[in-house]
Amino acid sequence: MDDDIIICRCEEVTLEEIRKCIEAGYATFDEIKRLLRVGMGPCQGRGCREIVLREISRATGVPLEKLNPGTFRPPAKPIPLRLLTEEGEGD
Ligand code: FES
Numbered sequence: 001m002d003d004d005i006i007i008c009r010c011e012e013v014t015l016e017e018i019r020k021c022i023e024a025g026y027a028t029f030d031e032i033k034r035l036l037r038v039g040m041g042p043c044q045g046r047g048c049r050e051i052v053l054r055e056i057s058r059a060t061g062v063p064l065e066k067l068n069p070g071t072f073r074p075p076a077k078p079i080p081l082r083l084l085t086e087e088g089e090g091d
Contacts, residue, residue: 008037009048018055022060028067029067030068033045033071
């Protein structure tokens with residue numbers, strides 16, 4: 001894959017930036033998230049988390065299923081703000 005390709009579209013983080021983090025020793029999703037803001041955009045990582053984890057797996061040799069997927073913060077799914085303000089309405 002081309003190093004210039006954007007992996008996190010929300011925060012405009014490229015594959016090269018992610019690879020440099022991993023080369024510098026940051027090998028968890030949360031560490032890379034704190035450094036580059038991947039997973040902190042409006043989609044909350046739904047567009048990039050899996051790709052970043054695959055890159056960590058490829059670079060470190062740790063199987064994907066053994067990697068910590070990182071911290072998820074609510075709401076895990078985007079919801080309209082009005083749902084938080086309307087007591088007893090909606091689902
Ligand atoms: S694509 Fe990375 S946070 Fe949305």
